[in-house]
Amino acid sequence: MSDFLKVSRDGDVAIVIIDNPPVNALSLHVREPLKQALVELRDDPLVAAIVITCAGRTFVAGADITEFGKPVQQPELRAIIATLETIAKPTVAAIHGTALGGGLELALGCHFRVADASARLGLPEVKLGLLPGGGGTVRLPRLVGALKALKMIVSGAPIGAEEAHTTGLVDALFEGDLTTHAVNFAREIARKGGPFTPVRDRDDELKGTNLAAFDAEAADLAKKARGLEAPVACAQAVRNAVTLHFDEALAVERALFVKLVASDQSRAQRHLFFAEREAAKSPGKDPVKRRIARVGVIGAGTMGGGIAMAFANGGYPVTLLETGHEALQRGLATIDKNYAVSVTRGSLTEDAKRQRLAQFTGSTDYADLADCDLIVEAVFEDMAVKKEVFGKLDAVAKPGAILATNTSYLDINEIAASTSRPQDVLGLHFFSPANVMKLLEIVRAEKTAPDALASVVDLARRIGKVAVVVGVCHGFVGNRMLAARGSESEALLLEGATPRQIDQAFTDFGWPMGPFQMGDLAGLDIGWRNRKARGQTAVIADTLCEQGRFGQKTGRGYYLYEAARTPVPDPQVEALIRDKAAEQGIAPRAIEAEEIIERTLYPLVNEGAKILEEGIAVRASDIDVVWVNGYGFPVGKGGPMFWAGLEGADKIIERLEYWHHRTGKDVFNVAPLLRRMAETGSWEGAAAA
Ligand code: 3HC
Numbered sequence: 001m002s003d004f005l006k007v008s009r010d011g012d013v014a015i016v017i018i019d020n021p022p023v024n025a026l027s028l029h030v031r032e033p034l035k036q037a038l039v040e041l042r043d044d045p046l047v048a049a050i051v052i053t054c055a056g057r058t059f060v061a062g063a064d065i066t067e068f069g070k071p072v073q074q075p076e077l078r079a080i081i082a083t084l085e086t087i088a089k090p091t092v093a094a095i096h097g098t099a100l101g102g103g104l105e106l107a108l109g110c111h112f113r114v115a116d117a118s119a120r121l122g123l124p125e126v127k128l129g130l131l132p133g134g135g136g137t138v139r140l141p142r143l144v145g146a147l148k149a150l151k152m153i154v155s156g157a158p159i160g161a162e163e164a165h166t167t168g169l170v171d172a173l174f175e176g177d178l179t180t181h182a183v184n185f186a187r188e189i190a191r192k193g194g195p196f197t198p199v200r201d202r203d204d205e206l207k208g209t210n211l212a213a214f215d216a217e218a219a220d221l222a223k224k225a226r227g228l229e230a231p232v233a234c235a236q237a238v239r240n241a242v243t244l245h246f247d248e249a250l251a252v253e254r255a256l257f258v259k260l261v262a263s264d265q266s267r268a269q270r271h272l273f274f275a276e277r278e279a280a281k282s283p284g285k286d287p288v289k290r291r292i293a294r295v296g297v298i299g300a301g302t303m304g305g306g307i308a309m310a311f312a313n314g315g316y317p318v319t320l321l322e323t324g325h326e327a328l329q330r331g332l333a334t335i336d337k338n339y340a341v342s343v344t345r346g347s348l349t350e351d352a353k354r355q356r357l358a359q360f361t362g363s364t365d366y367a368d369l370a371d372c373d374l375i376v377e378a379v380f381e382d383m384a385v386k387k388e389v390f391g392k393l394d395a396v397a398k399p400g401a402i403l404a405t406n407t408s409y410l411d412i413n414e415i416a417a418s419t420s421r422p423q424d425v426l427g428l429h430f431f432s433p434a435n436v437m438k439l440l441e442i443v444r445a446e447k448t449a450p451d452a453l454a455s456v457v458d459l460a461r462r463i464g465k466v467a468v469v470v471g472v473c474h475g476f477v478g479n480r481m482l483a484a485r486g487s488e489s490e491a492l493l494l495e496g497a498t499p500r501q502i503d504q505a506f507t508d509f510g511w512p513m514g515p516f517q518m519g520d521l522a523g524l525d526i527g528w529r530n531r532k533a534r535g536q537t538a539v540i541a542d543t544l545c546e547q548g549r550f551g552q553k554t555g556r557g558y559y560l561y562e563a564a565r566t567p568v569p570d571p572q573v574e575a576l577i578r579d580k581a582a583e584q585g586i587a588p589r590a591i592e593a594e595e596i597i598e599r600t601l602y603p604l605v606n607e608g609a610k611i612l613e614e615g616i617a618v619r620a621s622d623i624d625v626v627w628v629n630g631y632g633f634p635v636g637k638g639g640p641m642f643w644a645g646l647e648g649a650d651k652i653i654e655r656l657e658y659w660h661h662r663t664g665k666d667v668f669n670v671a672p673l674l675r676r677m678a679e680t681g682s683w684e685g686a687a688a689a
Pocket residue numbers: 022023025058061062063064065066077098100101102103105124125128131132133134136274277278
């Protein structure tokens with residue numbers, strides 16, 4: 001019928017096959033023939049039942065996201081579903097892979113859904129700053145109940161076929177050839193005879209809805225939304241499914257969708273969706289990848305333990321190496337404890353825990369790393385120690401093994417040069433806790449071979465990381481920009497702001513926490529050691545460290561942590577700040593949130609522009625991926641570089657110039673690329689200008 005849609009017959013059952021690689025998105029070129037096919041099959045007396053299925057790796061994974069923001073072209077998905085619901089003969093969606101967003105909504109337009117036992121089903125629109133716009137909020141509750149639909153739609157997390165079957169979303173599960181099973185299922189149903197009730201006309205599941213419990217859950221979810229509009233709209237739309245007539249609820253869903261799709265938040269989240277996928281592509285042409293079957297990790301401290309877990313979780317056997325038996329046992333015990341916590345929380349079974357632990361081999365002998373294809377070093381942040389470790393690795397690692405360092409700041413070119421194989425050396429900068437945090441900065445050193453780089457980009461995806469390739473500079477992309485963001489923190493404190501007030505400005509912006517709370521969480525001693533190594537000082541942070549206030553781990557930092565992890569403002573810290581300010585002759589003044597943002601986030605953007613200009617990051621969107629996945633930059637603002645466009649580059653430049661004039665500090669010295677961005681209106685335009 002078309003390149004993207006075929007119809008075949010198996011006796012009196014028609015099979016509609018959508019074939020729009022890679023994920024069978026409902027692009028216009030699918031919608032047009034699909035609607036036409038459904039009308040024809042509806043009116044064809046020789047057809048007793050219709051099965052909708054997909055070619056390739058998955059059922060429909062949603063609307064075509066690239067069409068959002070452009071004029072809507074008919075037929076819309078809603079019209080296709082409405083057509084489906086005019087069909088009196090049984091319609092069956094046969095789901096394999098994933099049925100997501102508009103894909104699941106299409107399936108909800110059918111009378112029945114059957115699925116491969118390994119399929120996953122969900123409405124992830126909220127992750128794009130949207131709500132399901134094809135009737136998902138109104139139909140899903142009719143099958144699984146309002147509370148379950150609320151949780152699925154607000155979280156956007158898909159459920160497995162098994163759960164979908166138990167909750168009533170799927171009518172039958174099959175293993176083996178799904179289309180054959182679906183056809184038999186459809187034929188059998190047709191033989192039994194109708195009438196077949198469309199999902200829109202089923203309200204049994206809605207009748208018993210406890211609205212008070214629903215509202216309590218929705219209020220809880222809204223609190224976690226931290227200023228995002230989509231989760232709130234999702235909850236409202238699902239509630240409407242219970243309280244309004246079907247068509248009314250559908251109309252409100254549509255109105256909310258239209259509003260959200262045009263919002264900055266959704267634009268930002270869609271930008272991130274594509275940015276993450278773009279960042280994960282190997283730079284340059286795709287070389288043959290090196291085989292990575294076994295991983296070595298050196299250092300079983302905070303990072304080494306987490307990195308080892310990240311690989312074990314991804315199915316890789318890991319050799320974990322430490323300086324001595326005691327340190328090794330401590331590291332392994334921490335890993336054991338972390339898995340035990342996951343079991344207690346219910347996110348891991350005892351069996352899975354045993355399997356993961358069986359992946360680890362502990363060692364204190366470098367010779368045991370000889371069979372590793374990738375070795376990640378996570379020892380102390382000290383160039384001499386790192387060089388010593390790489391010297392030993394050079395002696396024992398097999399030819400072609402990739403040698404990676406997890407250094408936060410050190411010069412990887414220098415580390416690479418200390419080996420006889422700099423082409424195999426690169427940076428794998430994980431974030432803490434490394435088994436949890438998604439971001440991985442992959443640092444390409446001057447001599448890193450393209451195939452080594454491509455191999456770790458591929459590996460990152462296999463272990464579920466969001467990878468961004470960056471170049472060598474002090475702190476790479478993330479930590480270098482973090483330094484720019486934090487450079488005014490001390491000045492703001494000395495001039496009159498409190499840690500709480502600054503952190504509040506950040507959380508109001510949408511960050512999960514502010515810089516001082518984050519410093520306390522990460523440990524203030526890390527920055528202290530780094531400053532000392534570079535001959536730098538920060539009067540307040542240094543004094544806190546001298547007093548043994550390293551943050552949460554010592555129960556005291558910028559805040560007090562008496563009860564677990566809740567930060568409590570500490571009058572002693574505020575007195576310390578006032579004393580230090582007085583010593584410097586600074587009179588405290590009131591500082592507004594706007595000034596806090598200007599002096600922290602504008603330098604962040606400015607540093608990003610410098611990084612882009614130097615080629616340390618390849619794309620502005622890569623920087624956004626780093627900041628959203630590694631540092632908690634609010635997703636609804638799309639990352640610092642995307643946000644710069646929302647905020648207005650002109651405005652940012654004007655305020656940077658003001659602060660540069662006032663302080664003379666380099667972080668406010670406007671990057672030429674930022675000026676070109678203001679002129680051309682985009683980072684791509686700025687780079688090309
Ligand atoms: N529209 C357009 N392109 C899409 C797409 C979509 N819905 N989903 C994926 N793609 C593209 C990706 O951009 C990527 O393109 P590239 O190769 O050029 O970079 C390619 O398909 C493959 O995607 P992944 O790399 O993500 O492939 P995976 O196999 O890792 O994952 C997936 C597959 C789980 C389906 C994942 O792609 C995914 O989660 N997709 C988005 C699903 C989604 O959000 N659906 C809802 C859309 S909104 C909607 O339906 C609105 C409706 O309610 C009206």
